[in-house]
Amino acid sequence: MNKHLIQQAKELQSKLVKAQGELADMTTEASAGGGMVTVVINGHQNIQSLKISPEAVDPDDMTLLEDLILAAMNEAVKKSQELAQAHLGALTGNLNIPGLL
Numbered sequence: 001m002n003k004h005l006i007q008q009a010k011e012l013q014s015k016l017v018k019a020q021g022e023l024a025d026m027t028t029e030a031s032a033g034g035g036m037v038t039v040v041i042n043g044h045q046n047i048q049s050l051k052i053s054p055e056a057v058d059p060d061d062m063t064l065l066e067d068l069i070l071a072a073m074n075e076a077v078k079k080s081q082e083l084a085q086a087h088l089g090a091l092t093g094n095l096n097i098p099g100l101l
Contacts, residue, residue, distance in 0.1 A: 023088075024043060030075035037050070
């Protein structure tokens with residue numbers, strides 16, 4: 001196998017490991033209900049914080065609060081995945097490499 005190609009693969013692997021580590025420090029935010037529920041998530045799709053406005057809490061309508069939380073979390077995960085794809089895609093030329101994200 002070509003030594004130059006092997007060296008390039010090793011360099012790319014090193015850059016990808018570094019970029020994946022950086023994703024832990026990158027965050028994105030999503031909200032629902034006009035900001036009544038806000039979720040902050042990092043590039044590894046780990047929830048960093050969840051904020052619920054007191055106006056969102058109605059003991060007689062907990063279903064609304066549950067729906068707002070789900071909507072905010074789903075949007076946060078989507079944004080986090082897009083963040084990771086953009087960050088790692090710059091290194092891979094936007095190739096879809098299984099197991100990378």
